[in-house]
Structure formats: C-alpha cells, structure tokens
Amino acid sequence: MSESTASDDTALTTGALARRLGVAPTTLRSWDRRYGIGPAVRGDGRHRRWRPDDVAVLETMCRLTSAGVSPAEAARAAKEGPGPLPVRPAAEVRERSRETREPRKTGELPLEGDVRQECRGLARAAVRLDAPAVAEQLAQAVDRHGLTAAWQEVMVPTLHAVGRKWASSGDRYVEVEHLLSWHVSTALRRATRPAVPGDTGGPGPVLLACMPGEEHTLPLEALNAGLSRLDVPTRMFGAAVPAEALSAAVQRLGPVAVVLWAQARSTASLALARHLAATRWGVRGARRTPSVVLGGPGWAGRSPGLPRPAALGGALETLAAVYDAG
CATH class of the missing domain: 3.40.50.280 (Cobalamin-binding domain)
Structure with a gap:
C-alpha cells in the first residue's frame, strides 16, 4: 500500500471530525474560510479530508476557544504549533477577583461521573455560544438515543454542569445557561408530536x-x-x-x-x-x-x-x- 493511500485511509470526513470534536460541520467550514484552519489536502478537489496534523490543529483551536480566547487569536496560535497559550490583556486579568480566578481551562464545564461523549461536545459548543452546533447536537442526540435517553443522559447532565459553573464563578456563564436552555426547549418541542383530537368520552388529559x-x-x-x-x-x-x-x-x-x-x-x-x-x-x-x-x-x-x-x-x-x- 502506498503512503498516499495509507494517509487517505486515516483521514476523516468533515462530518466525522465534527462529531469527534463536538462542533457543527458548519463551524469547521467557517473556520476554514475565515482563518485558514482547513485540511492541507482536499482529496479530489471538492471534499475535505482531514489528516492527523489537521486534526491536531483543530483540537488546539477548540481548546483555546473553549478557554475564552477569541477565534482569530486561537486560529493564529493553533497554526503556529505548540507554545504558550495566548495571554489575556492585563486589564482583563486585574478585573478578576481572587475568589473567581480559575485554571487556564476556564471554559470547561464540570461534568460529573461517566457521562456520554455527546455531553462533552454539547458542553464545548454551549461555552463557545455556538448555537448551530448546540442545535445540531441536541437533534442528533434525540435521533440517535431516543427522547428519554437524550434527556436523561445528554441534556440533563450538561444543564447541571452549566448550573454548577454559573454558581461557582460569580454569575459568569449565565449567557451559556440561557442559550443552552433555549435550545433544549426548542429540541423538546420539535420532538413533541402534534396533538390529535381525542374521543371526548375517553379519559381526561x-x-x-x-x-x-x-x-x-x-x-x-x-x-x-x-x-x-x-x-x-x-x-x-x-x-x-x-x-x-x-x-x-x-x-x-x-x-x-x-x-x-x-x-x-x-x-x-x-x-x-x-x-x-x-x-x-x-x-x-x-x-x-x-x-x-x-x-x-x-x-x-x-x-x-x-x-x-x-x-x-x-x-x-x-x-x-x-x-x-x-
């Protein structure tokens, strides 16, 4: 088997990579278009195929944006390779009180226990305020696992993690809680079947x-x-x-x-x-x-x-x- 064929076999499609990273495919395309965070090789010229080196750059991009770094700054740092994380402006650092200072991975949500992988992807998308990714992942969870499992094993653990993050960070992340709650509500309503008029002589509702x-x-x-x-x-x-x-x-x-x-x-x-x-x-x-x-x-x-x-x-x-x- 040639080196070219081997690398093609290990490459990921955009959809597969999006699921692995917990982002929407549209987010990957947007990062490619805006910041040049894309696959080094385009396969047949039309379809993106992501090699291990491409994946490593995107993993760094996701880690930095989840930590609160702007997408443009995160993209620049991710393409430059290993090195120190971008430093926040001194004025922003001074604004944070000693009680609310957190480790560098300040954007991570405190998921507890052995949760489904979808929870981690959903949490990362919520922290980034990536509404398309949040909506897409919630819909996929319902389709893949059914309503009950999606609620109990994906939505609830992530909602609880947002609540804990909010409570422990001085009312920060309230925007994350609002965005996630709104999209969970939307996903639940889309999963609700339209009411069918029943027999008025049957049991009440x-x-x-x-x-x-x-x-x-x-x-x-x-x-x-x-x-x-x-x-x-x-x-x-x-x-x-x-x-x-x-x-x-x-x-x-x-x-x-x-x-x-x-x-x-x-x-x-x-x-x-x-x-x-x-x-x-x-x-x-x-x-x-x-x-x-x-x-x-x-x-x-x-x-x-x-x-x-x-x-x-x-x-x-x-x-x-x-x-x-x-």
Whole structure:
C-alpha cells in the first residue's frame, strides 16, 4: 500500500471530525474560510479530508476557544504549533477577583461521573455560544438515543454542569445557561408530536404545571414530549401557575392526572397538592378525582401518599398506566 493511500485511509470526513470534536460541520467550514484552519489536502478537489496534523490543529483551536480566547487569536496560535497559550490583556486579568480566578481551562464545564461523549461536545459548543452546533447536537442526540435517553443522559447532565459553573464563578456563564436552555426547549418541542383530537368520552388529559413561584419548565417540556409519543393527551401550563388557576383548570378539564413540578423546597406546597388530589367532578354517584404526581427535587422527603417518579422514564410509565386505567 502506498503512503498516499495509507494517509487517505486515516483521514476523516468533515462530518466525522465534527462529531469527534463536538462542533457543527458548519463551524469547521467557517473556520476554514475565515482563518485558514482547513485540511492541507482536499482529496479530489471538492471534499475535505482531514489528516492527523489537521486534526491536531483543530483540537488546539477548540481548546483555546473553549478557554475564552477569541477565534482569530486561537486560529493564529493553533497554526503556529505548540507554545504558550495566548495571554489575556492585563486589564482583563486585574478585573478578576481572587475568589473567581480559575485554571487556564476556564471554559470547561464540570461534568460529573461517566457521562456520554455527546455531553462533552454539547458542553464545548454551549461555552463557545455556538448555537448551530448546540442545535445540531441536541437533534442528533434525540435521533440517535431516543427522547428519554437524550434527556436523561445528554441534556440533563450538561444543564447541571452549566448550573454548577454559573454558581461557582460569580454569575459568569449565565449567557451559556440561557442559550443552552433555549435550545433544549426548542429540541423538546420539535420532538413533541402534534396533538390529535381525542374521543371526548375517553379519559381526561394529563395536566402539567409548575407550582406557584416555580420557573423551571424544561423537565415538564420533556415529559410533555414523551407523553405525546405515547399518544397520551396533555395540557401544558408551564411556569408559576397560580393556585387558583390550577384549581380552576382541574375543575374545567377533569384531568386523569396532574403533574406538579417543584425545583425548590420553597415552592413545594403539599397543601396545594393534597387540595388538587381531593378535587372532585362529575355527576353525583360517579364523581372522580385526579391522580396527583409530584416532580422535582423540591418534593424530596415531602410527598407522603403521592407518587414521585425519580426520572423521566419512570414518570412516563406511571402516567401512561394512569391514563390507560382511566
């Protein structure tokens, strides 16, 4: 086998390299066009083929941009080869207090445990504020692993890492959290099947709502998407639903189940949960009450007699069984 053939066999396509680095293919093309960070050899003249030396340059580029270095400066340093990292301006360094100083890899997110490789790619894209890469990787995770696994094993670990980074860095990285959350919400809505009008004589829908004062809706959006794929009708009310509105909705809809999300202990009101569980409707002699299912860490140790599934998969099984029995 010739040297040329051997090098072709070890070269990577743009798509394969993008997956390896955790960036979007469009990002690689943009870096090639803007900064000359591209393959030394173009194969047949049209298709990019990335050799090991090309990959090493791009790995350096990703490492530097994740550390907060501008793309132009990172590209220049990556092409120059091994050497000291670009130095931040002295004025910027002086602005950072002793409490918030971090190691050079300041852009890395603190992923915990044995996480999927997709988490690391998604985290790097989020830190770079690379919206196309974030959107593409979320869509690929849902397609490759299914909604439940994508939520529990890719989205949640990365969201938690962003939250930890934000909490430990003096409110920095809030823009990363906002961008990632928005794209996760978008991916979940795209994974939600359109509602199909059901038989009005069948079981009522599942009502999904955050407790009064609770703003964390992403877990309910994941549950809404999962239930849609099981053909379980839902009514999604979202964040911070007032107690009076929840009671009115239960009376009007006659839901087969009510899911109440509380991220914080301060929003987890057992009194309201029990009130909804005791709400009755229907004709006399055949009155019904909803099954109330609690979700979120705010309910920890505070849910006697009411189911509290630990994860999305368990919640879907519980609610599907309730709906089928209704």
